[in-house]
Amino acid sequence: MKTFAVRSIAGIFFGAFLTVMITICLIYFGNKETLEGQLFIKNAFANMFCGWFFSVTPLYFEIKSLHLWQQTALHFVTVTFLYFVLSFGVGWVTLSVESVLSFAGLFVGLYAIIWICFYLYFKNEAKKLNDDLQHI
Known part of the structure; x- marks a missing residue:
């Protein structure tokens, strides 16, 4: 429960930080002198929620009782459902066929790349640990 709480707080803070950075970029690079307050608040809470569920779902x-494919399936279904509902609800993605398919393709592609990177990283770490154990 402590791990869940720590990750929750870290995810919410990361989402808030991301909101501030995106806002700064919009103002600085987008030449926006004013922002709509309600839209900012909606996107800030959406980013914090997004940061929260992306930080706790890796749990x-x-x-240990689940196989890697089960852990991956549960994680993928959870983040996909939450992210799609959030994205459509907030308005990050419009409800058109082209937009939904593009968004889905980008999401699955990025998910696969990130998953493969984490898999290779942890596989390499396990190999290093096993090699170190062999030398003891």
Whole structure:
């Protein structure tokens, strides 16, 4: 429960930080002199929620009784559902066929790349640990 709470707080703070950075970029690079307050608040809460669920859902990978494919499936379904509902609800993605398909393709592609990178990283770490154990 402590891990869940710590990750929750970290995810919410990361989402808030991301909101501030995006806002700064919009003002600085987008030449926006004013922002709509309601839209800012809606996007800030959406980013914080997004940061929260992306930081706590990796806890699936710490459930030792599940196989890697089960952990991955649970994680993928959870983040996909939450992110799509959030994206459509907030208005980050419009409800058109082209937009939904583009968004889905980009999401699945990025998910696969990130998953493969984490998999290779942890596989390499396990190999290093096993090599170190062999030399003891």
